[in-house]
Amino acid sequence: MTIEKVTDLKNKNVPGSIGNLLFTSKYLVPPSVLSVIVDKACQEVDSGYGPGVAVSRLRAKTFADSGKIDHEGKYTIYGQII
Numbered sequence: 049m050t051i052e053k054v055t056d057l058k059n060k061n062v063p064g065s066i067g068n069l070l071f072t073s074k075y076l077v078p079p080s081v082l083s084v085i086v087d088k089a090c091q092e093v094d095s096g097y098g099p100g101v102a103v104s105r106l107r108a109k110t111f112a113d114s115g116k117i118d119h120e121g122k123y124t125i126y127g128q129i130i
Contacts, residue, residue, distance in 0.1 A: 103128045 060071035103125050111123035121127030 101129050 058067060060067045062068055105125065108123060108125045108128065111118065118124045118127055
């Protein structure tokens with residue numbers, strides 16, 4: 049069993065799990081173990097950019113015509129890109 053498997057934080061919201069224990073007491077984890085966890089998490093982050101963006105102009109126009117405000121940034125063209 050590897051340190052990554054034992055320290056998996058996918059179960060951080062499950063009470064009593066090792067992930068929950070580590071998440072709630074992360075200040076007690078030695079820096080050497082913490083660096084392994086952080087390095088693994090950083091390697092899993094996608095840092096590349098996709099070749100294109102899909103935007104629905106009809107969706108944006110329909111929303112604009114409804115007169116509503118896009119508080120969450122889901123419907124405007126700018127919101128669809130971000």
